[in-house]
Structure formats: C-alpha cells, structure tokens
Amino acid sequence: MLPTSSTTKYILLSLPLVNSALGATYTLSKTWQGNDFFEGFNWWEWDDPTKGRVNYVNQETAIARNLSYVNGENFIMRADSTNVVDPSARGRDSVRIHSKERYTDGILIMDVKHMPVGCGAWPAFWTCTAAGTWPAGGEVDIIEGIYGINQQYSNNLFTLHSDAGCKMPSTNRGSGTPLLNDCTGGVGCGVRDKGSNSFGEEFNKNEGGIFVMRRSQSRGFSFWFWPHNSAQAPTDITSGSQTIMESLWSTPIANFPADQCDINRHFDDHEIIINLTFAGVWAGGDNQWSASGCAGSAGWTPNDFVDKNPQAFTDAYWEIRSLRWYTPVCAAGSKKKRRLGDEQW
Numbered sequence: 001m002l003p004t005s006s007t008t009k010y011i012l013l014s015l016p017l018v019n020s021a022l023g024a025t026y027t028l029s030k031t032w033q034g035n036d037f038f039e040g041f042n043w044w045e046w047d048d049p050t051k052g053r054v055n056y057v058n059q060e061t062a063i064a065r066n067l068s069y070v071n072g073e074n075f076i077m078r079a080d081s082t083n084v085v086d087p088s089a090r091g092r093d094s095v096r097i098h099s100k101e102r103y104t105d106g107i108l109i110m111d112v113k114h115m116p117v118g119c120g121a122w123p124a125f126w127t128c129t130a131a132g133t134w135p136a137g138g139e140v141d142i143i144e145g146i147y148g149i150n151q152q153y154s155n156n157l158f159t160l161h162s163d164a165g166c167k168m169p170s171t172n173r174g175s176g177t178p179l180l181n182d183c184t185g186g187v188g189c190g191v192r193d194k195g196s197n198s199f200g201e202e203f204n205k206n207e208g209g210i211f212v213m214r215r216s217q218s219r220g221f222s223f224w225f226w227p228h229n230s231a232q233a234p235t236d237i238t239s240g241s242q243t244i245m246e247s248l249w250s251t252p253i254a255n256f257p258a259d260q261c262d263i264n265r266h267f268d269d270h271e272i273i274i275n276l277t278f279a280g281v282w283a284g285g286d287n288q289w290s291a292s293g294c295a296g297s298a299g300w301t302p303n304d305f306v307d308k309n310p311q312a313f314t315d316a317y318w319e320i321r322s323l324r325w326y327t328p329v330c331a332a333g334s335k336k337k338r339r340l341g342d343e344q345w
Helices: 036-040 059-064 200-205 286-292 302-308
Strands: 010-014 025-032 041-043 054-056 068-071 074-078 092-094 096-099 106-114 121-129 139-144 157-161 189-192 209-216 220-227 243-245 254-256 270-278 317-328 335-339
Touching (some): 025 036, 106 121
Antiparallel strands (some): 074 317, 139 157
C-alpha cells in the first residue's frame, strides 16, 4: 500500500487482465532489510499496554546499548541480557517498533531467522490500529506465543481481535486448529498452527522460516508459514519476486473469511508492529506461569524472574532477514484510475 495523503492524486495504470477465480496477484510495494528498519519504523518508548515487565527504549538508546543493530543484511532487535533490574525500574530493557506508514489490503511477508526465547518471553509480530480505543479498529497477530521451559505454547497462534460484531465460522478456518469464533476483545478468534516448528526453540533450530499474511476487505485474512528452506515454500515468495500469485500457494494454516465480519468496519489502516515483552497479562498469568516450569524450586514470581535472571535472556532476540509488503493488482479491466492510498478499485 502507498501511504495515505490528504492530497488526492490519480495515476493512470495499464494492468493485465487477471482471472480472479485463480486467486489474486500482487506486486511488491515496499521492502525493509537491514538499516531500512531504522528509517521505516518508530521505536516505542512508553509503558507496555499489556503490563509486561519491560522497559521499551527509544532508537538512540537501543543503538547505544546494542539492542538494535544490523548483522550483515539482517536486522536484530533484542532485550538486555546482562543486567539485574532494579525493582523500582519499569522492567527489562527491550525493543518495540511501529511502522511509520499504515496499511490496508495486501500481503505482508516476513522472513525470520530467529525469534526471542527465554522464560516469560512474549514476542509478537502483528498489525494494529493507531486510532481510537482498542479493540475498535482491530488487531491482527501474525506471530505470537509465550515461552516456557515446558514449551506448552510451542506452536504459533494467529489471531484477530476486534470490537463486537466480527465472527468466524466453525469450518473453513485453514489447516490449523481453530479456537474461538468470536473475535471480540482480548482473547479474540484464533487458529493455532499444528506444527511445532513455527515458534520458539524448534523454529530457531531450523534457522527460522517465512510468515505470510493476506488481508482483503472482501475475502478476509489468511496466514501461511513455511520453515526455512522448505521444499513446499512457493518460489515467488522465497525469491522475493516483484510479482506473487496466491493461487500458487498451499492451503493457509489460518483462514478468517469475511462472511460474518465486515472487515472494512472492524479493521482500519494498521501499523506493523514487532516487539518483545516479558510476563504481563498473558505470559505472567497464574495458569500460564505455573505451567511453564519457569518458577523452579526457587518459586520465582514472573516479575522477579525477569528482573533477577538476565542470563535467561541471552537468546531473547529477533533476527529478521526481510519484511515485504505487496499490494493487489486490479482483477478486471486494462486501464483504471487509482487514488494514492486506496486499495479498493
């Protein structure tokens, strides 16, 4: 998607006829790799809305403390793993970034080499409204889970969160395991991947993989994941092609059709967000923490563990090969007018 603007502009485009029955075609609009993240994202430095035991730092501080940097062509963002946290402090130093631009219909692809692990870690790659009071405007979770010694949440969870009125059917939800059908509020409507290599240590042992989200006002949301170097991964995605075709891909792991959910009403323009928090309302919840095995014989509370065990977060980092955004090509007619910032033709 091109960034929205108060200035209305029109471009005359010549576009090939696309057979919509075969699935949509998309063209590359934006790529972030390496230092592009420093230019294209803002570093969040306020309190964690999920009440995590975390101190999100600004870009200048993140660079100075080696929490955000580039390794070769890969972008790294990590938590502090050397310091004991003062109980009076806000929490463990970490990073949360928000895209400077907002996006609607299209395909978002992230190639990840490593995701954060460590007791109480709660990493997420998601999109969310930047206006209004959450959950109005919607949230879309592409990578999310919490880490514990017992790896009870070792499979990735794809989830939509919305205000009241957005529901999902019991069937046609993809190859994953569907959870709730009502997308309202904090729990939302989720689909859990049946594979154990899409999150946590199993993901990292395989040098990561590729996550894909497709958003469409008329069709809803779909999500795919392919492990690194998977023979099943589509070549248009693995090659970073200028043009990609959804019809060439396998069945999505998670599918959220628009049949019972007005996507345009419940999901507005979204920022792209990548973050790492600790404990908080999910990873620090009583049931999750007790099942994680992280309390140990010392009987650590979630916050005390995060504060006093910096060595537990040596591998609490994101390493991202690339992030790409694709916009839809028109499915009918050879020449149309398009207003910059609009995804609807």
